[in-house]
Amino acid sequence: MTSGAEQARGGIVASVKREWLVLFLLTLVALLAFAAGAVWYAVLPCWLVLVLAVVARRPVVIVTPAPEDREDEEDASPDPLPPIASTLSALDIPVLLLNEEALVLWENKAAEKALGLLPIGSHLSARLRSPGILDMVNETIATGEPNQIEYSERLPSERVYLLRVARIEPADVATEDLFLLSFKDISELRRLDRMRSDFVANASHELRTPLASLRGFIETMQGPARSDDAAKERFLGIMLDQSTRMSRLVDDLLSLSRLELKSHIAPDQSVDLRPVIGHVRDALLPLAEELGVEIRLHLPDEKVEVLGDRDELVEVVENLIENACKYGQEGKFVDVYLRNEPSQPIEVSVLDRGPGIPAEHVPRLTERFYRVSVADSRSKKGTGLGLAIVKHILTRHRARLIVKSELGKGSEFTVRF
Numbered sequence: 001m002t003s004g005a006e007q008a009r010g011g012i013v014a015s016v017k018r019e020w021l022v023l024f025l026l027t028l029v030a031l032l033a034f035a036a037g038a039v040w041y042a043v044l045p046c047w048l049v050l051v052l053a054v055v056a057r058r059p060v061v062i063v064t065p066a067p068e069d070r071e072d073e074e075d076a077s078p079d080p081l082p083p084i085a086s087t088l089s090a091l092d093i094p095v096l097l098l099n100e101e102a103l104v105l106w107e108n109k110a111a112e113k114a115l116g117l118l119p120i121g122s123h124l125s126a127r128l129r130s131p132g133i134l135d136m137v138n139e140t141i142a143t144g145e146p147n148q149i150e151y152s153e154r155l156p157s158e159r160v161y162l163l164r165v166a167r168i169e170p171a172d173v174a175t176e177d178l179f180l181l182s183f184k185d186i187s188e189l190r191r192l193d194r195m196r197s198d199f200v201a202n203a204s205h206e207l208r209t210p211l212a213s214l215r216g217f218i219e220t221m222q223g224p225a226r227s228d229d230a231a232k233e234r235f236l237g238i239m240l241d242q243s244t245r246m247s248r249l250v251d252d253l254l255s256l257s258r259l260e261l262k263s264h265i266a267p268d269q270s271v272d273l274r275p276v277i278g279h280v281r282d283a284l285l286p287l288a289e290e291l292g293v294e295i296r297l298h299l300p301d302e303k304v305e306v307l308g309d310r311d312e313l314v315e316v317v318e319n320l321i322e323n324a325c326k327y328g329q330e331g332k333f334v335d336v337y338l339r340n341e342p343s344q345p346i347e348v349s350v351l352d353r354g355p356g357i358p359a360e361h362v363p364r365l366t367e368r369f370y371r372v373s374v375a376d377s378r379s380k381k382g383t384g385l386g387l388a389i390v391k392h393i394l395t396r397h398r399a400r401l402i403v404k405s406e407l408g409k410g411s412e413f414t415v416r417f
């Protein structure tokens, strides 16, 4: 059976041969005329005009590699490309052109990358086996109405696509109906949705616990403990703790959302880091004394300036030193180093000699509400948002947080500007 590509190739070869024959005859006639005594300035322009006319009539054929010859571009059989394909090839989302039998006529480069090379002429089901997709495509082929469906692939990596199929209006009645199957990658959107709903669930959960406890105490004080002044006094103390915990959480949540709003604006003040660290140490002295920890500063004598927002940098250093005091309490000392070596990035390192952090937790520490131990964090008045805030601030400052920790030896949190 002769394929369309072979017919096209045969047609082109025949037309090129005819063209050479005509050129040869024209030249022969010109030479004869010249030999017969015609003047050259009469023969040459006529010959030139006729040659140009023949060359200009050469057929222009846009070809696409035939399926069976794809691996070998040299031998590629030309197939007429559906006119719409040249436009679609510029799209960066994967698209396939199907015919009325759901055979793949063409795929763009993006589809080739996302789905692999599809044998042209194969049925769509050879690559996409999901019955939902095939039903959707068949329905559109039958009715002409567009359809869409969500489809996820696990391999090679987990991706979620919104697949849409629509009929392309044919240019004229003679051409067959074509259908465009497009793949919109919505994986990132789904991930953000999941993050957002996890975040709301976590935040509500964190608020629900102290709220339930407050309510319980209020009910007890209205009922059984109505006339027990000693119990009331104790309950009021716990209620104060719970409401302080809630306001800390709300403050951290507000802080995070403020940071998110301005995450794309890089700060532009020049801030000396030495007074920032000194100020934080002074502010944390009461906590450090309460925990029996000594905060030791190792600062250079000269100014160490970075482009930043002073209040935000205070928040970063405060979070890191506070964590080192709380979680590294048993190490007794917390050392803070400010380094400004020539041709090295400026660094602030906070080092404790606490129990350290198991390696599997380290990459997740900056996630919202992530704690190595929830009970430990709660007992230390943690919200689980401190390092998430640190990461947001550092992203805005184009700086990085590097965490090194060794079990039994302690942890080192370094900010590299």
Ligand code: ADP
Binding pocket: 319, 323, 324, 327, 328, 352, 354, 356, 357, 365, 370, 371, 372, 373, 377, 378, 381, 382, 383, 384, 385, 386, 387, 388, 411
């Ligand atoms: P939290 O409010 O719970 O302190 P953070 O985001 O500041 O929240 O810290 C997240 C978790 O990282 C903490 O709950 C704790 O388990 C762990 N962590 C942070 N800093 C240290 C440290 N210096 N040593 C050991 N664990 C730490």
